[in-house]
Structure formats: C-alpha cells, structure tokens
C-alpha cells in the first residue's frame with residue numbers, strides 16, 4: 386500500500402489553485418489556437434476580447450451595465466429566496482398543504498423560463514418590476530422545493546426538547562429551527578444565484594430594456610459583434626464567481642462549522 | 646412542588662396507529678400507579694414494552710392516549726432526560742446548558758459548576774458532535790440536573806458510560822435527590838442499578854404492557870453501598886416473579 390499523502394490545508398488549497406490555473410491556461414490556449422486557425426470575425430481570440438473589455442471599461446459602459454444588472458440579480462435573488470423559503474416551510478410543515486400544492490410546484494418547476502418571461506411581459510407590461518418578478522418566479526419553485534425538504538427533515542427529537550425546556554417560539558426559531566434549515570437555504574442560495582443571473586440576461590434581452598448586460602449582449606448580437614458578447618460574458622462570469630467564493634461559500638462554511 | 650400530592654398516572658390505552666404495513670400497535674394497557682413525593686421509582690421491562698412511551702406521556706410530550714396524568718401540582722418543574730442526548734449540534738455544550746434555562750435565570754450561575762461535576766470542564770466549549778457519545782450523555786444529564794426539577798424523568802441515562810463514570814453520576818443523582826425534594830421516575834435495564842438507586846421498582850410486562858410487579862426496595866442508604874445486600878435484595882425482587 387502506498388503511504389497516504391498528507392497535505393496541510395494550505396498545501397491542499399495551493400494544489401487545487403495550481404490545477405485550476407493549469408486547466409484555465411489550457412482552455413485559453415485552445416481558444417487562441419481555434420481563433421488563429423479559423424481566422425474569422427466570428428471567433429475572436431482572447432486578446433481581441435480583452436481589448437474590447439478594455440474599451441467598454443474605459444467608456445464606463447461596462448460598469449453601468451454590470452451594476453444595473455447586478456442590482457436586478459440581487460433584487461430577484463432576495464425576492465425568490467424570501468418567497469420560496471416561506472412557501473417551502475409552509476408546505477413542508479403541513480402535510481395537507483404539501484399534498485395540495487405538490488402538483489402546483491411540479492407545474493411551475495417544469496414551466497420553461499421563456500414562457501414565464503413572455504407571459505409576465507404580456508400581462509404586466511415591460512417595467513423594471515416585471516423584469517425582477519419574472520426572474521424571481523422562475524427561481525421560487527426551486528427554492529421552495531429545497532426548503533420543503535429542510536422543513537420535512539426538522540427533528541422531532543429537538544422540537545420536543547425545546548418544548549420540554551420551554552424555549553418558546555422565538556428561541557425555538559433562532560436556536561432550533563433556523564440552524565436546521567440553514568444548510569438547505571445555503572444550497573438554495575448557491576444554485577439560485579447560478580440560475581438567476583442567467584435568466585436576468587434573457588429577461589433584459591427580451592424586455593427591450595435600454596440598459597443591462599443582457600441588453601448589451603442582445604444589441605451586439607444584432608451586429609454579429611462576437612467580441613462584445615464574449616467580453617460581457619467574461620466580465621459577468623468573473624463577478625458572479627467573486628460573489629460565489631467571496632460571499633456564498635464562506636457563508637455556507639459558517640453555517641456548517643459545527644459539523645464533524 | 647407543594648409536598649404532599651402524589652403524581653397519579655392512569656393510562657388506559659396507548660396505541661400507535663398503523664403505518665407502512667404495520668398493524669395498529671397497542672403499547673400500553675391499564676398502566677396505573679401513583680408516585681409519592683420524593684419517591685424514586687425505577688421502571689424496568691423488556692425492550693420495546695413501552696417504557697419510553699410511558700415517560701413521554703408523563704412528560705406531556707405525547708398527548709395522544711386514553712387516560713390522564715395528574716402531576717400533583719399546577720406547574721411542577723419537570724425534566725426529562727431522554728434516552729438519546731438531544732443536544733443542539735450547532736451550539737456548544739455550555740451554550741446548550743445555558744439555553745435550557747430562561748435568560749438571566751439565577752440557575753445559569755451554576756452551569757460551570759455542574760459541567761465540572763459531570764467531568765466536562767475541558768469539553769464545555771466543544772460542539773456536541775465533536776465529543777464522544779458518553780460526553781454527550783453527560784452533557785444531557787448536566788442539562789437535566791441544572792433545572793433543579795420537582796419531577797425528574799430519566800430514560801436509561803447511564804448506558805454507554807464506563808463503570809467509574811456511571812458510578813460517579815449515580816452519586817451525583819443521589820446527591821441531587823437528597824438535597825431537594827425530587828420525585829424520580831427512572832428507566833433502566835440494569836437490575837443492580839435499579840436496586841441501588843430505587844426506593845421502589847415497577848416491572849412492566851412485554852406486549853400491551855401492564856404492571857407485572859410493584860415492589861418496594863428495603864435497603865437503607867448504607868445498605869446500598871454493600872454488594873451482598875444489594876444482590877440479596879435484587880434476588881428477592883426479581884426472582885419472586887420470573888421474567889416472562
């Protein structure tokens with residue numbers, strides 16, 4: 386048997402970073418190669434995309450569009466988390482409600498995002514609020530399903546303990562219920578962010594909004610301006626990854642820190 | 646608790662509904678007895694006969710049964726030390742004890758002392774899942790003892806502990822029982838423990854349990870520390886009505 390290789394946590398992180406770096410470098414190299422061989426306006430190389438990114442950034446367009454889109458993402462995200470959590474806990478706690486609303490959930494889960502977006506604009510008009518609502522509605526069933534699972538798994542043993550020691554509603558919520566739901570909320574938040582930011586772009590493109598990354602990409606698409614499309618996509622991926630690693634993952638680690 | 650009134654337990658019938666292919670299950674039938682103030686009643690009986698179910702009913706956690714429970718006072722302070730520790734995994738052992746009391750309650754001042762008494766000084770700031778099962782059991786005991794209860798229900802509290810630790814905790818329990826008027830209902834499979842601790846032993850029969858035997862333990866406090874006297878009393882109580 387080979388001796389198990391022991392790595393300190395720092396060593397493990399460094400190794401993982403190295404692998405990520407190697408894999409990303411390979412990807413960029415392949416991309417450059419493909420761009421060079423095709424030599425087409427429709428497949429710009431990394432340098433060209435970076436150049437456009439620089440121009441957009443210098444003109445301020447990148448920042449204003451990114452920030453407006455991020456505000457929309459944030460609003461839709463929190464709205465979806467809030468409503469989805471409330472629905473999920475309600476139906477997870479009451480068997481009757483679960484039986485009744487289960488089919489509704491299945492229906493909404495399977496409703497294509499495009500249908501929700503289209504109908505929202507038709508019924509509510511192309512306002513800012515509609516855009517946010519349309520995105521949130523796409524995400525709510527997902528959050529609800531995950532939180533329902535959390536509510537179903539609430540420990541009876543612990544709620545009996547809380548009752549025995551007269552915890553009362555507030556103390557029970559804070560020390561017994563919410564900590565049990567936190568891992569489910571964290572999972573819902575992470576998968577939620579990934580979904581929400583993609584849908585926001587579609588909503589911006591379809592709703593004829595004059596601002597936002599989605600609008601920008603849509604406009605570039607009209608001119609077959611691939612470098613701009615890629616520049617915005619790249620910028621957005623970076624920002625979302627920063628949110629993921631800088632906020633969501635530390636948050637998740639924090640709510641799980643008591644685990645063995 | 647206003648001393649004087651006994652705890653009256655009358656369970657006519659306790660049935661668990663049929664679920665998932667299992668038939669309806671009558672666990673307790675006509676289990677009625679009284680426990681006098683300060684009495685230390687030990688409940689024994691084969692596994693699955695309904696001892697935990699009975700304690701759940703007495704504790705008021707299970708209200709779905711035929712019969713009634715009279716605790717002998719309007720709001721006696723009651724504590725139940727469950728068969729499993731039931732600590733909040735996301736709070737440290739010390740936080741678990743603090744949370745079991747209302748904020749600012751004077752009993753919170755005793756938390757560190759009781760943690761020392763059950764031998765958890767080193768582990769008090771650890772999360773329960775990062776300690777051993779025996780340590781979690783001791784934390785659950787400390788959480789029960791710190792309540793200074795009038796009625797103390799205990800469900801096999803000393804299993805999975807080594808002998809010296811278990812013995813130390815038994816002594817702590819006896820101290821507690823001596824220092825405050827506490828009525829105890831204590832479930833165990835350990836006959837020696839039953840005789841050493843109890844003033845009375847109630848044996849439940851298997852299958853729709855009813856009371857099979859109800860014996861007082863005739864031992865003085867000093868007798869209880871003597872092996873041969875404990876063994877003789879154990880024989881008298883358990884061998885007069887053989888196990889079915």
Ligand SMILES: Nc1ncnc2c1ncn2[C@@H]1O[C@H](COP(=O)(O)OP(=O)(O)OP(=O)(O)O)[C@@H](O)[C@H]1O
Pocket residue numbers: 661662670672690691692693694695696697698699728
């Ligand atoms: N929630 C429940 N639903 C259905 N049946 C149950 C439930 N809880 C207990 N039972 C059944 O009731 C019977 C008594 O269970 P109980 O836990 O009271 O036994 P016990 O005497 O405490 O056993 P042990 O000594 O093993 O702890 C068992 O047959 C068990 O299967």
Ligand SMILES: [Mg+2]
Pocket residue numbers: 696697698728800
């Ligand atoms: Mg039991």
